[in-house]
Amino acid sequence: MSKIGTIFLKEFKGYFLSPMAYVIITVFLLIGGFFFYVMISHFSMVSFQLAQYGYPESEININDMVLRPFSMNLSLILLMVIPMITMRLVAEERKSGTAELLLTAPVSPWHVILGKFLAAVGMIGVLALLSFAYPLICLLIGDPDPGPMLTSVLGLFLLGSAFVSCGLLASAASENQIVAAVATFGFLLLLWVVNWASIVTEGTLSNVLEYLSVLSHYEEFAKGIIDTKHIVFLLSLIFFPLFLSAQLLAARHGR
């Protein structure tokens, strides 16, 4: 347990000792901030128009028009930055040779995988916390419903963790960071759009594809709904790649 903590601390600090974390967070905030500004200005414009034509202002609300679509945008940005967060986790150690130090110390594959996973999840936690600034701005200037604000952050965190888990598997499977990043991005994108195929398929297959789409699970968090179904799915999506990564390390390095 303490070894997981040790690896977590080392990896998490490692993000902030190299420029990587700052670049990732800056990119996240820059794109997120831009989206947010565009949406909030649009909302303001619609508000003006409603007032001009004398419609009741209860016709619109900031949750539906800004926060909910913005949550979807945030998750898309996550999809783009997570390969950058996870690519180095294992691949770098294998490439540089430090894996030999790490894996000849008395640590089990689960220690290594969980420690590194938690470090990347820590990054997601930082991003999720920072992303909370946007609803807070809304809270200052408008009257949003706080419930969905909180569930969105929870959803973003779970979704990010699931993405990290997939990215970690790619990093554990490949020695090349770029390959790991591209594979992660491709796989996550596939998970993103897999339900599109449910349009052309029928019956059970269609339902399964729909179920596999991470978007449909995350969407409900953004709405303001907590459903154990989505939590079970996302936790499974977190666990299975972690399990595979640990098995991969174990198989390769003979536990």
Next chain:
Amino acid sequence: MRKIARYVSVIGVVALAVGLLLSMIPSVSSSVPDLLVILGVVFLVAWPLSSLLTLKRSQARVFFGSATLGMGMLLVLVILVLLNVLGARYTLRWDVTRSGRFSLSQQTKRVLASLPEKVQVLAFFPEGEGQDARDLLTEYAASSRRFFFQFTDPDRHPEKALEYKIRDYGAMVFTMGTRHERVTSATENDFTSALARLMSEETTWVRFLTGHGERRVEEEDKEGLSQLAALLQDEGYRTEETLLLRDGLPSVSDVLLIAGATTPLLPTEMDSLLAFVRRGGNLFVCLEPHPGPGLEGLLRPWGVEPRSDVILDASGIGSLFGMSEVVPLVAHYEENHAITQHFSAATFFPLCRSLSLADSLPQGIEATCIATTSEASWGETGSLDAPEISFEPGMDTEGPLCVLAAISWDRSDLGDTSSAIPGRMVVAGDIDFASNGFLRISANGDLFMNCLSWLAQREELIGIRPKEVRGGAMMLSAQAARSIFYLVVLVMPGAVLLPGLIVWLRRR
């Protein structure tokens, strides 16, 4: 011990399979298969679990080592899939929104719990639209294992639209067994009503009034209504012609259709019709061109007055569809009425009279014009045989003109306390739009069916009020907008980038 566990796991597989199979049969109550599924999973994992517990350390490596790596992964995958199957079936759901806007009412939950078989909803929306409908349908599906829905873009799947005779966006077809219900507005009230109608043993009758030169359902020529009758039957209605003097008044749950009477109704008939309407009967009045049979007496108490004119449309748009000036194009619909909420397709009303709605109505009556012609139309009062027809101010009515009006009233306000069921009436200035010659043109059929669904509501469910969503406009001053821009696009990213740069420089 391990041997026993192995047999137990076989029992587990069987229990799981039987449980899942049983759960697909709708008539079996859901607790039996659920129990079997849970037992199945517990038994199924008994074997690998017991093997794991009794493994020695060196064997553990063999079990999870490279030799059986694939097996181990498969086992975990199977367990995860089972967990997800169970997780999707047994859910806890919390709606944390301020107004509980995604929570269904108790009535809806009762109706959903009593669904006897699978209900499939097909929602026709363009890609990416219909968010409200999707949210609401998701809640229904989450509350019932027998409720399924699917979104279809009618432009991408014209065959589906054809199959359900949908010509416009926003229609949702609820199907249970062979019965269909069409809903056009995404409110809990409408959805739950549709479910209740699907489940009810009685079918709604659409009774065609006869005896006054009305259009006939068996007539197959251009003016007849045979196609309308067929469409109604497809939608699950039953049709019958009725003679008031012979058959008496229909039941209030039915819809009485006056499909263009040409001779006046007898005073006794008039009285009993009024009584029917007052009692909460649903009436659909389609007028013939002036001079009509004098149904004004029937309509006037509800604030609707048909004008003695014929609507002409000089916009020329109708000619694009091969229509002449006497067939005005209707493309403006009332967005705030359930019938036309999502309706936008063009409809055509040949030889139509315009309707005028009274400015003030008795308490409790609400009359809404739900479809109007274009501004290039007018109500011609002169003879159509004149060589030169044009808009004459003072004599003709200026467009846009109302062709379709929906009236509803709260009966308690009318002094009738026998029931809370509100009455409903739809008045169309024309019958030809639903005749064989025009029913299939553009969205005429859809509009007619929407009117009929609204009329045929099951009224005991009216208690479901739409959720209050606290809205609120938010107007940013230019200054505030600029501040937000600087904050989110410059300050926040900069506040991270700067320490990043410092760290990078210091560690170089």
Next chain:
Amino acid sequence: MIDVKDLHKRFGEVEALHGVNFCVQRHEILGFLGPNAAGKTTTMRILTGFLSPDEGSVSVAGYHIPGQSMDVRRSIGYLPENVTLYTEMTARAFLEYMAALKEVPKERRHAALDSVIERCEIGSVQHRLIKGLSKGYRQRIGLAQAIVHDPKVVILDEPTVGLDPKQIHEVRKLIKELGRDHTVILCSHILSEVGATCDRIAIIHQGTVVAQDTTQGLISRMEGALPVKLEVRGPEDDVRAFLNALQNTELVTLTADDQGINVAELRIPAEPLFRERLVQAIVEQGWGLRSLLPSGTSLEDVFLELTREERQ
């Protein structure tokens, strides 16, 4: 302390190890000698649990591979070949990290770090980032992490590669010191290094251990035929006949120049007295003995001999 039995390891088509056997006694420095690509590093990686053997077993400090990899790794400190460290960390932070992973209790960690930093003489750079340090310092930091948890066994894979002579000297001194309290395996392809530091030597060649013995034992094993170079002034034919007639001696070459000086290469029995008797006999013949020199460094010969045999 260490017992390696019949290790086999195959990487795809290449059979890296086929039947590696050796053992190391407690507090012994074993030189694990072999040419490049002989299987040294693979063997060490199996010992340290980084790779798993296809066949065979390892026992370290009473624990076994396969099965008790964790315990084995707890007992071993390992300096990998071409040691790569976490370059973004400071030396001390790195050592602290490794100490934590190697289960040095938190309260003893500080003292353990101070101790290895002093032993490996890296105190002056302990707060600097590893990426800015020289190869010599990195090597010593690598060594420090290998011994930070005071393991029973220390395995060093080519610890002096890329160091300058002064650094090599220091590292060797350190290894010698280690041998006092630890069991050490020193992998190297450099004979002099192994000869100078190790108590015993195992020679690996093409995936098997071809010889293992004490350093002296190995040398004397070959001294059964110690090669010497002899310069004698005298009649060529007589000298040849004399040398051929010597017992236990093999005359390899004999060349004579026109001044009557014969240069002979021959193998003689290793016992020192034989050489004295030989000198005496030559002098008694009345010939001029110009020199009698052992030819070549002995360990090199052992090594070449063993690996040559294997090649044949």
